[in-house]
Amino acid sequence: MLQLVDFVFRNRFFLVFVLLEVLSVWLIVRNNSYWGATYFNTSNYYVAKTLTLSNSAKEYTKLGEINADLASENARLHAQLAALSQSKPTDAPAGYVPDSVFASRFTYTVAKVVxxxxTKTNNVITIDKGTAHGIKPGMGVISATGVVGKVRFCSENYSVITSILHSQFMVSSRLIRSNEIGYAKWSGKDPNVIDLIDVSKYTKIFKGDSAVTSNQNSVFPPGIMVGKVESVTVHPDQTFYNIVLRLATDFRNLSYVYVVQNHQLGEQQQLKSRTEELK
Incomplete structure (x- = not known):
């Protein structure tokens, strides 16, 4: 207390000066309409800037929660889109009415990439969902922008995914404009591009055309983006194009994925196995 009194006594002239300055400013603002309006406009501006910075800081701390909510919403929209596309397929002949169970056979589970x-020849991805969340080996995995890979191994709370950036992974893909079907297969070099093989050179291919998962696929719903045609070449002694796709998924910035469950996959595989046995 004595120190405070000593401080006030030693700085009494300066403190009186500051008090008089504050009083003068208050009297000017109080009794002059122009300076009063200027003061309130300026103070409101800085208060608004402070509140904006404060809200931005709060939003930044909640980005993880916001991203998780968006991922869940995307999963719901993916399920609705898949059901809609299967209930009213664009390439179906007149009179074709798919079974409602078939149309809604795909469901999605949101998972975070851990x-x-x-950079490897055979790349894998680990996610934070496993058998405890209904994940099983063989399920397809997609992102908000395109195909990611397929579940290979599962533990109770984690799963390992064979990435599309894997030399042994292939996905049946369809070019939208030409309607040609081929297989997307990674060459093991650039993680931004992938080759599309087995597309006949006797069909016109358009640069910039989109490649999506085809209907000849039991793991992924049809119409999921794989990539866009970046270059097309062909050698005279070959019957197939050399097509390079720019991948739709940016694997270097992959945060959330969606594990796709085909509820009729077991039935499809069982019939396929019986067919192979008969051959």
Missing amino acids: DNET
Whole structure:
């Protein structure tokens, strides 16, 4: 207390000066309409800037929660889109009415990427969902922008995914404009591009055309983006194009994925196995 009194006594002239300055400013603002309006406009501006910075800081701390909510919403929209596309397929002949169970056979589970490889020849991805969440080996995995891979191994709370950036992974893909079907297969070099093989050179291919998952696929719903045609070449002694696709998914910035469950996959595989046995 004595120190405070000593401080006030030693700085009494300066403190009186500051008090008089504050009083003068208050009297000017109080009794002059122009300076009063200027003061309130300026103070409101800085208060608004402070509140904006404060809200931005709060929103930044909640980005993880916001991203998780968006991922869940995307999963719901993916399910609705898949059901709609299967209930009213654009390439179906007149009179074709798909079974309602068939149309709604795909469901989606949101998962967060906890480990991701992009620089190896055979890359894998680890996610934070496993058998406890209904994940099983063989399920397809997509992102908000396109195909990611297929579940390979599962533990109770984690799963390892064979990435599309894997030399042994292929996905049946269809070019939208030409309606040609081929297989997307990674060459093991650039994680941003992938080859589309087995597309006949006797069909016109358009640069910039989109490649999506085809109907000849039991793991992924049809119409999921794989990539866009970046270059098309062909050698005279070959019967197939050399097509390079720019991948739709940016694997270097992969945060959330959607594990796709085909509820009729077991039935399809069982029939296929019986067919192979008869051959």
